[in-house]
Amino acid sequence: MSALLEVRHATRRFAGLIALNDVSLTLAPGEILGLIGPNGAGKTTLINLISGTLAASEGEVLFQGEPVNRLPAFRRARLGIGRTFQIMRPFPGLSVLDNVAVGALFGRGASKVPLTQAREQARVWLEFVGLGNTISGRTDELSGAGRRRLELAKALAMQPKLLLCDELMAGLNLVEIDQIIDLLRQVRERGISLLVIEHVIKAIISLSDRLLVLHHGEKIADGTPASVLSDPIVVQAYLGKKRT
Numbered sequence: 305m306s307a308l309l310e311v312r313h314a315t316r317r318f319a320g321l322i323a324l325n326d327v328s329l330t331l332a333p334g335e336i337l338g339l340i341g342p343n344g345a346g347k348t349t350l351i352n353l354i355s356g357t358l359a360a361s362e363g364e365v366l367f368q369g370e371p372v373n374r375l376p377a378f379r380r381a382r383l384g385i386g387r388t389f390q391i392m393r394p395f396p397g398l399s400v401l402d403n404v405a406v407g408a409l410f411g412r413g414a415s416k417v418p419l420t421q422a423r424e425q426a427r428v429w430l431e432f433v434g435l436g437n438t439i440s441g442r443t444d445e446l447s448g449a450g451r452r453r454l455e456l457a458k459a460l461a462m463q464p465k466l467l468l469c470d471e472l473m474a475g476l477n478l479v480e481i482d483q484i485i486d487l488l489r490q491v492r493e494r495g496i497s498l499l500v501i502e503h504v505i506k507a508i509i510s511l512s513d514r515l516l517v518l519h520h521g522e523k524i525a526d527g528t529p530a531s532v533l534s535d536p537i538v539v540q541a542y543l544g545k546k547r548t
């Protein structure tokens with residue numbers, strides 16, 4: 305089966321710093337790929353290159369076999385590349401419902417979605433993530449875990465084929481982490497492929513079909529969780545210091 309996403313030899317420089325160096329990957333339809341590595345390894349930069357938030361200095365991103373390098377982020381979102389952000393910025397003046405409706409207005413095939421329909425879709429996704437009873441509330445009334453779920457609902461309302469998740473579980477307790485894992489599994493069951501950045505190693509192992517490890521901007525491993533976690537290079541670069 306051909307890849308849903310392919311990154312070919314992606315490099316990103318910031319002035320003198322090489323944040324990402326010649327990284328390639330593929331992601332198959334329906335797959336969950338975990339992206340791990342120490343702080344500053346280049347994980348968010350890689351997601352930014354895929355979503356179009358940042359341009360690659362070199363290399364190519366293909367989605368459904370088509371190059372998307374030249375497309376701005378909103379065009380990539382309309383093709384079906386959705387994402388969550390590590391630093392969440394809900395729209396403070398809007399209700400929880402309308403924060404998610406914004407996702408529906410700007411997502412895949414979204415140019416003609418009327419507001420009433422966007423709100424209806426938002427309601428469905430808020431129910432899905434377990435925030436159905438908060439829809440008329442304000443986002444600053446949500447708990448930390450609630451804000452993560454809101455971030456997930458906003459991204460899902462864009463009807464992505466590929467969802468890029470940037471540390472959705474950061475700062476959550478073990479019960480909340482298990483709930484997010486369960487939600488992400490349900491997302492995959494709905495036919496959405498996932499690329500997930502996560503520092504919580506136990507969570508990413510149990511969720512991912514495959515793991516890709518970045519270190520100093522370079523890919524140092526890519527394979528099944530078992531093979532990657534027993535790789536001496538990965539143990540030395542990351543797990544030896546970081547395992548939780």
Ligand SMILES: Nc1ncnc2c1ncn2[C@@H]1O[C@H](COP(=O)(O)OP(=O)(O)OP(=O)(O)O)[C@@H](O)[C@H]1O
Nearest residue numbers: 318321322323341342343344345346347348349350
């Ligand atoms: N806009 C930017 N300008 C300059 N340097 C940047 C920029 N964005 C990222 N960097 C640098 O690129 C490197 C990779 O950062 P990135 O955020 O991709 O790492 P990360 O693996 O996501 O880290 P973390 O786990 O801490 O979120 C870091 O050294 C970072 O300081």
